[in-house]
Amino acid sequence: MKPLDKLRDHMRRDRVFDFMAQGRHTTIPGRVDTSHQNTILYVEGVTVSFDGFKALNDLNLYIEDGELRCIIGPNGAGKTTMMDVITGKTRPDEGTVYFGQTMDLTGMTEYQIATAGIGRKFQKPTVFPEHSVLENLELAMQADKRVWPTLFTRLNGEQRDRIDEVMDTVMLHDQSTLRAAQLSHGQKQWLEIGMLLMQAPRVLLVDEPIAGMTHQETERTAELLTGLAGQHSVVVVEHDMAFVRSIARRVTVLHEGHVLAEGSMSDVQNNPKVIEVYLGE
Amino acid sequence: MKPSGFLLSTLMHDRGGKIFLTLLTIVAVAVPLLNMLPETSAMHVSTYTVTLLGKYLSFAILAIALDLVWGYCGILSLGHGAFFALGGYAMGMYLMRQIGDRGVYGDAELPDFMVFLDWQSLPWYWYGFDQFWFAMLMVMLVPGILAFLFGWFAFRSRVTGVYLSIITQALTYALMLAFFRNEMGFGGNNGLTDFKDILGFSLQQDSTRIALFMVSTLVLALVYLLARFVVNSKLGRVVVAVRDAEDRARFIGYKVESYKLWVFVLSAVLAGIAGALYVPQVGIINPGEFSPLNSIELVVWVAIGGRGTLYGAVLGAVLVNYAKTYFTGAFPEIWLFALGALFVLVTIFLPRGLVGLLSKMKNKNNKTGSAHETTG
Numbered sequence: 151m152k153p154l155d156k157l158r159d160h161m162r163r164d165r166v167f168d169f170m171a172q173g174r175h176t177t178i179p180g181r182v183d184t185s186h187q188n189t190i191l192y193v194e195g196v197t198v199s200f201d202g203f204k205a206l207n208d209l210n211l212y213i214e215d216g217e218l219r220c221i222i223g224p225n226g227a228g229k230t231t232m233m234d235v236i237t238g239k240t241r242p243d244e245g246t247v248y249f250g251q252t253m254d255l256t257g258m259t260e261y262q263i264a265t266a267g268i269g270r271k272f273q274k275p276t277v278f279p280e281h282s283v284l285e286n287l288e289l290a291m292q293a294d295k296r297v298w299p300t301l302f303t304r305l306n307g308e309q310r311d312r313i314d315e316v317m318d319t320v321m322l323h324d325q326s327t328l329r330a331a332q333l334s335h336g337q338k339q340w341l342e343i344g345m346l347l348m349q350a351p352r353v354l355l356v357d358e359p360i361a362g363m364t365h366q367e368t369e370r371t372a373e374l375l376t377g378l379a380g381q382h383s384v385v386v387v388e389h390d391m392a393f394v395r396s397i398a399r400r401v402t403v404l405h406e407g408h409v410l411a412e413g414s415m416s417d418v419q420n421n422p423k424v425i426e427v428y429l430g431e
Numbered sequence: 432m433k434p435s436g437f438l439l440s441t442l443m444h445d446r447g448g449k450i451f452l453t454l455l456t457i458v459a460v461a462v463p464l465l466n467m468l469p470e471t472s473a474m475h476v477s478t479y480t481v482t483l484l485g486k487y488l489s490f491a492i493l494a495i496a497l498d499l500v501w502g503y504c505g506i507l508s509l510g511h512g513a514f515f516a517l518g519g520y521a522m523g524m525y526l527m528r529q530i531g532d533r534g535v536y537g538d539a540e541l542p543d544f545m546v547f548l549d550w551q552s553l554p555w556y557w558y559g560f561d562q563f564w565f566a567m568l569m570v571m572l573v574p575g576i577l578a579f580l581f582g583w584f585a586f587r588s589r590v591t592g593v594y595l596s597i598i599t600q601a602l603t604y605a606l607m608l609a610f611f612r613n614e615m616g617f618g619g620n621n622g623l624t625d626f627k628d629i630l631g632f633s634l635q636q637d638s639t640r641i642a643l644f645m646v647s648t649l650v651l652a653l654v655y656l657l658a659r660f661v662v663n664s665k666l667g668r669v670v671v672a673v674r675d676a677e678d679r680a681r682f683i684g685y686k687v688e689s690y691k692l693w694v695f696v697l698s699a700v701l702a703g704i705a706g707a708l709y710v711p712q713v714g715i716i717n718p719g720e721f722s723p724l725n726s727i728e729l730v731v732w733v734a735i736g737g738r739g740t741l742y743g744a745v746l747g748a749v750l751v752n753y754a755k756t757y758f759t760g761a762f763p764e765i766w767l768f769a770l771g772a773l774f775v776l777v778t779i780f781l782p783r784g785l786v787g788l789l790s791k792m793k794n795k796n797n798k799t800g801s802a803h804e805t806t807g
Contacts, residue, residue: 237682264684276679278672288665289672290683297686297693301666349683 182250182267182352190215190383191236191353196245198231198407205231206242207407213353218379220394221387223404224427229387230273232404233355237270238263249353265295269351273358275338279331283322283341286330287313290345313348319374320344336367343374353383360393372397403427441660447786448659451742452652458484459648463641478637483756485644485712487749488651492705494732494744495651495658496698501730502739503662504694505674507592510599511702512726513606514574516716518703520610521573523623523716524557525566526634530627543625544618554616563630570707571700578699579692586688586695591677600723607721622717629711640712647708651745654701658741661697670694671739731774737784746785 184190191213198206206228213219223229234240236247238260247255255263264270278286291309294300305313317323320340325333330341339359346354359375360368368390376397378384388394394401394415401418403410411421418424442448462484465476493515500506532539536546540553559565581602585595613619632639661667672680673687681687710716719725728751736747751773758766781788 239678259686260681261684261686264682270682272679272682276676278675278679280671280675281668285668289668289680292684295684295686297666297689300669301661301664303665345683 183252184215184250186251188215190250192248194246196235196242198240198242204407209407210409213383213385216380216383218384218399220398220401221404222394227404228407229404233357237268267352269346269349270355271342271346271357275342277330277338277341282327282329284326286341287316287344287348290348292350316344316347335362356386358388360390441656441663445659447740447742455648455652459645466641478640481644482640482712485647487752488647489705489709490752491745491748492651492654493702493729494748495654495741496701497729497733498741498744499658500695500698504670504691507596508599509596509726510603511729513603513721514699514702515706516720517574518570518706519710519716519720520617521566521569522707522710524560525563526626527623528561533627548613570703574699574703575696578696582692582695586691603721603726604723607718610718610721622715624715626714634711643712650708735777735784737786740786743784743786
């Protein structure tokens with residue numbers, strides 16, 4: 151297998167001129183390559199259909215390294231399907247999804263994509279209910295996640311510090327030994343965000359982070375997400391316009407599986423096509 | 432880590448485990464002693480009872496094996512009896528070959544049923560089973576490999592829930608039909624029986640039976656500790672995470688299939704060991720052990736004892752089998768009804784089994800006693 155793989159790697163058309171790029175940028179396997187215009191995620195021409203219904207229709211989306219992007223759109227616009235495609239849950243019928251310039255996500259499985267550096271928060275908060283807050287974070291922690299190493303591993307001091315740090319960030323320090331099932335809805339959302347942080351991902355996909363949150367919790371979440379941008383690329387899918395307005399720098403509007411508009415919040419709000427979709431004809 | 436250190440850290444927060452292992456030690460010492468009392472004494476435990484207890488202990492190992500996959504990993508296997516029976520058959524093959532020329536037909540090489548079928552030579556898959564070490568290896572390897580193949584296909588195709596339960600049931604049923612056939616070379620309908628001795632000790636002798644019982648207690652304790660080590664490790668936490676939120680586990684970077692497969696194979700190996708302890712004590716292994724009913728009964732033991740605690744599985748296995756021995760003696764016709772009713776009642780009223788009931792009662796006592804209390 152090994153020599154064959156090498157040969158294949160050698161024959162790849164996108165690598166033909168790699169030798170010329172030496173010194174300017176080198177491609178390291180397993181490393182995210184954002185050297186081209188600082189783009190970290192490329193979603194190009196993606197189409198997904200379920201029984202003839204096109205959930206995504208020739209979707210093009212580019213996310214920059216470290217940006218905070220909000221994605222809005224009416225129900226059924228394909229927001230969640232888009233996340234499914236990026237995280238490997240759904241395979242696109244057509245189109246490509248690249249993480250950096252070199253990693254083709256359509257050929258990778260969920261756990262490989264997660265390990266490569268894309269974290270995902272579900273719409274419904276999904277944590278491990280029978281585990282304590284601490285254990286939830288421990289499980290999410292970036293580590294060797296193969297079976298045998300996991301059997302013998304123990305938490306070391308550095309990892310404990312990292313967990314402490316994240317518990318502070320999501321304000322769950324006092325609940326560290328509580329079972330996750332006993333947390334409030336908002337706290338579960340935060341725990342899930344905390345779990346994403348433990349993975350140390352390059353890209354965070356966050357699906358409706360403030361659903362079911364109180365006003366204060368919402369404000370705190372906005373702070374949290376804007377604070378994360380910069381070190382991470384954060385993609386937020388949200389319905390709540392006030393919330394989007396409070397955090398958004400760039401907004402993408404999806405409609406019927408296609409990008410309808412993209413730009414700053416005020417650009418988007420004044421876009422006649424967007425007004426038509428949102429307010430009806 | 433020193434063995435004592437390992438033991439301590441494994442059992443540190445496991446009160447139920449400590450109680451269970453203490454009881455097991457008492458049983459392991461007391462039963463053989465009581466057996467040595469004169470038969471006229473009221474405290475005398477007959478060798479028959481000792482063997483019966485040994486049988487319960489092998490069932491307890493099987494129950495721990497199922498608890499690992501069902502209680503912790505959420506895979507309801509309705510075919511775990513298959514792995515138990517395969518381990519039993521591997522042991523049975525060793526015991527058959529120990530008979531040598533003492534069989535009815537006096538053939539030094541071939542077991543009686545093969546002579547009866549007019550076979551001329553030993554089939555290749557019987558080679559090596561005259562060696563104890565080889566047979567013991569097969570006791571673990573055969574169930575392990577079958578579980579690996581089965582699990583590899585099932586978990587990769589993401590077969591879960593009821594569908595998985597049904598195909599595990601089909602697996603054990605298919606094996607039962609296969610083992611019923613004489614051409615398979617495992618004694619067909621009658622299975623393997625008429626064993627004479629094990630490692631040179633006669634199986635009819637009381638001392639051998641007592642020794643088998645003591646080995647069973649030891650193996651049960653070791654299996655318990657191993658299982659406890661596994662569920663206390665990070666791997667154990669991942670496995671529970673897979674049970675509770677499989678997608679979440681996948682999206683934080685765990686290859687869920689590998690974890691399921693690992694636990695499933697470990698469980699099958701443990702079930703095989705249980706089968707190997709069972710066969711010399713009951714003196715027979717036949718295709719009936721593959722019967723789907725056996726596997727379902729096994730699930731009932733674990734459900735009644737309490738899932739996801741390990742000692743609950745042991746408790747369930749021993750209690751239900753004691754009840755079975757009693758009922759099938761006293762009122763043979765109602766046993767199955769009693770078992771069914773028990774299962775229904777436990778599922779409705781005691782979702783966490785007897786162990787759950789015990790901890791609930793303890794919590795209630797604590798609540799009235801002191802304000803310091805955790806919910807749950």
